[in-house]
Every structure is written in C-alpha cells, then in structure tokens.
Amino acid sequence: MLNPITLLNLIIPLVAGILLGYLLRNRKRIKLDKASLAVIVILIFSLGFGIGSNNELLNAMPKVGFNALIISVITILFSIAFVMAGRRMVRA
Amino acid sequence: MMKYVIAALTLGVAAGYLNNNFLNAIPNAVVSDQLFNLSLIALLFVFGLSFGLDKEAMDKMKKTGPKILAFPLFVVLGSLLGGLIGGLILSIDVTGAMAVSASCGWYTLSGPLIGQLFGTQFGTLGFAANFLRELLTITTIPLMVKVDKYAPVASGGATTMDTTLPVIMRYCGSDMLITAFSNGLILTLIAPFTIITIASFI
Numbered sequence: 001m002l003n004p005i006t007l008l009n010l011i012i013p014l015v016a017g018i019l020l021g022y023l024l025r026n027r028k029r030i031k032l033d034k035a036s037l038a039v040i041v042i043l044i045f046s047l048g049f050g051i052g053s054n055n056e057l058l059n060a061m062p063k064v065g066f067n068a069l070i071i072s073v074i075t076i077l078f079s080i081a082f083v084m085a086g087r088r089m090v091r092a
Numbered sequence: 093m094m095k096y097v098i099a100a101l102t103l104g105v106a107a108g109y110l111n112n113n114f115l116n117a118i119p120n121a122v123v124s125d126q127l128f129n130l131s132l133i134a135l136l137f138v139f140g141l142s143f144g145l146d147k148e149a150m151d152k153m154k155k156t157g158p159k160i161l162a163f164p165l166f167v168v169l170g171s172l173l174g175g176l177i178g179g180l181i182l183s184i185d186v187t188g189a190m191a192v193s194a195s196c197g198w199y200t201l202s203g204p205l206i207g208q209l210f211g212t213q214f215g216t217l218g219f220a221a222n223f224l225r226e227l228l229t230i231t232t233i234p235l236m237v238k239v240d241k242y243a244p245v246a247s248g249g250a251t252t253m254d255t256t257l258p259v260i261m262r263y264c265g266s267d268m269l270i271t272a273f274s275n276g277l278i279l280t281l282i283a284p285f286t287i288i289t290i291a292s293f294i
Contacts, residue, residue, distance in 0.1 A: 007277070009129065010253065013137040014273065021144020036138045037093070040258040041100045043131040044230075047255055048104020050124030053112035056203075057223060060216045067182050068220035074181070075174035075193040076225060076247045080239070082170030083163055083246035090159045 093262050094234055101230070135258055136273075142266050149267035160271045164278040167246050168286060171196055187294055188214040194286040196249030196279045197225040197256075205284060209291040226251045230259055237263045245272050250283055252276035 051057060061068075108124065111117055143149050171193040179189025188210045195202030199222035207215020229236075229248045233256070236243040241264055248256035253276025260272045 009133060010136055013133045014140045014269075017137040017140020017142075018144040019140075021141040021146075022150075023144075024141075025145055025147065036135065036142075036258070037096065039131050039134050039138065040262070041096050043128065043135060043255075043258060044097050044100040045104040045107075046123050046128040046131060048101040048106075049108035049111075049120070050104075050128065051223070052105035052108025052110075053120040053124060054108075055112065057199075057219060058109070060220045064213075064217045064220045067184070068217055068224050070182055071175065071178040071189060071192055071217070071221040072224040072228060074178040075171050075221070076228060078174035078177070079167045079170035079196075079246040079249065080236070080243045082166040082173070083242050084240050086162060086166035087242060090162050 093259075094231075097230065097259060132254055139257070139261055139266065139269050143269045146266050149265070149269070152267040153270055156271070160274060161278070163242065163245065163271065164275050164282070167196060167249055167275065167279060168194065168282065170246065171249065172286075185210070185214070187290055188217070191287045191290045192218040192221050194290060195222045195283050196251075197222050197229070198250040198280060198283050199223040199226065201283060202287070205287055209287065210294070225249065226255055229256050233259045233263050241268075242271070245275050248272070248276065250276055250279035253280060 108120065111123075112120055172190050175190035175193030176186055178193065179186035182189070188206070191206050191210055192202060192214060195206070195218055199219050202218035202222045203215050205215075206218035210218075225247070229244060229251065232247075233244045236247055240246075244256070244260045244264060245252050245268065248260065251257075252260060252272040253274075257272055257276070260268055264272075
C-alpha cells in the first residue's frame with residue numbers, strides 16, 4: 001500500500017472522476033447507484049477471498065482472537081470519541 | 093446494501109478458503125490482488141464522478157475545508173489511548189498494545205512490522221486486531237453513522253481509502269469522499285512511523 005505506484009493507482013482514477021464529474025455537471029443526471037453497487041459487491045467479495053485464502057490470519061484467530069477483539073473494540077471506541085471531541089475543537 | 097456486503101464477504105471468505113486449501117483453481121492473487129485492485133480503481137473513479145457531479149457535496153466539502161486534515165490526528169490519538177487502556181485491561185505489554193492499535197486497521201503492515209519490533213506474539217495480535225478493526229467497521233457502519241456522521245471514518249482508520257470507503261460512501265453520503273480518502277491516506281502514510289516511534293520506548 002505504501003508503494004508510491006499503488007498510491008498513484010488510487011489517486012489518478014479518483015481525481016479523473018472528480019474532474020470529469022465537474023465537467024459533466026450541467027449535462028443530464030447520470031445514475032451511478034446500480035453500477036457502483038455491483039462493483040462494491042465485487043470489491044467486498046475479493047476482500048473476503050483474501051481473508052479466506054490467508055491461512056496465517058485464519059490460524060491466528062483462535063489463538064489471539066479474544067485479545068484482538070478487546071483491543072480492536074476499545075481502539076474503535078476511542079477513535080470515534082476523539083474524532084467527535086476533535087470536531088468540536090476545530091469546529092468542523 | 094448491508095445484506096449484499098455481508099453476503100459478498102461471506103461468499104468471498106468461503107471461496108478463498110476452498111480455493112486455497114482444496115481446489116487450487118486459480119492463484120489467490122488473481123482475486124485478492126488483481127480483481128480487488130481493479131474494482132477499487134473502478135469504484136474510486138465512479139465515486140469521484142458522483143462527487144464531481146454533486147454540487148451540494150462540493151459546497152459541503154468547501155465549508156469543512158482543510159479542517160478535515162486534523163481528523164487523522166484525532167484518530168491516531170484515540171487509537172493510542174485505546175491501545176493503552178486495552179493493554180492495561182488485558183495486562184499485556186502496553187507499548188506492544190499501543191503499536192497494535194497505532195496500525196489503525198492496516199493489518200498487512202502491522203503483522204510483519206510489529207512482529208519484527210515486538211516479537212511474533214504481538215505481530216499475530218496486530219494482524220488479528222487490525223483485521224477485526226476493518227471487519228467491525230464494514231459491518232457496523234449503518235449503526236455508527238447514527239451516532240456521528242464521522243464515526244465510520246474514525247473507526248475505519250487507514251482503511252477508509254480503500255476497503256471501507258465504498259460502505260462509508262453509501263451510508264455517509266458522497267460529500268464524505270475527500271474526508272474519508274484523505275483520512276485513510278494520511279493514516280497509511282504515518283502508521284509505520286507511529287509504530288516505529290512507539291518501539292523506541294521499549
């Protein structure tokens with residue numbers, strides 16, 4: 001993920017999409033919901049595929065699953081609390 | 093929407109497991125890397141397009157402006173405190189626990205890097221805990237968004253630029269695109285440095 005080429009792979013389509021959308025703004029409405037849902041399903045499927053085919057991850061879960069769950073839940077809760085408090089601080 | 097996500101995730105896990113352990117029909121990377129990257133690139137383009145088309149989304153974005161750049165900082169600080177408290181509750185080494193939560197959901201980084209710096213046990217914990225952070229975020233976004241519009245972005249951490257982004261966009265609206273993407277990008281860039289800094293306190 002840190003590979004700069006991979007980062008560009010994400011930033012280029014994002015910026016291209018925004019620019020094209022901006023240019024097409026005054027044309028007739030384009031419906032993207034159905035198309036994007038199909039691609040989301042493919043993305044989530046391939047994410048699941050990566051998890052299911054990762055034996056290292058699957059073997060780790062029974063061993064450290066409980067501790068991992070505690071740490072992840074507490075970390076999520078504090079991240080949310082800090083962002084909510086931080087938003088008030090910067091008035092965003 | 094959520095039922096499709098859960099179904100796709102479950103089927104994906106089952107298919108990946110069967111393919112890897114029994115069928116060996118296709119190389120794992122074809123789906124988990126190539127198909128994943130292609131669909132992510134397509135989604136980023138489509139999300140960018142819908143953001144560009146949406147005048148309201150851009151106006152909302154302009155109102156919040158550069159303040160969104162502060163969000164990743166709050167996410168890191170919240171994560172570090174979460175790791176500290178989690179480590180104390182479980183009575184394990186708190187620096188290790190903080191390194192685990194400093195990965196902010198990036199489990200492919202935290203496994204190897206934390207393993208190297210804190211030992212195999214913490215590497216495995218980092219791998220599992222950050223994987224769960226991603227999984228819990230994806231599956232609870234509809235609940236979190238009721239608490240706060242930005243809660244899914246906070247919870248997703250480094251994953252909000254890729255795996256959790258589509259679900260965030262669906263539930264939080266297209267004006268969250270830049271906020272979520274930049275949050276994930278910044279956290280991805282700083283996570284290795286935070287982990288290495290924590291390791292220097294051992």
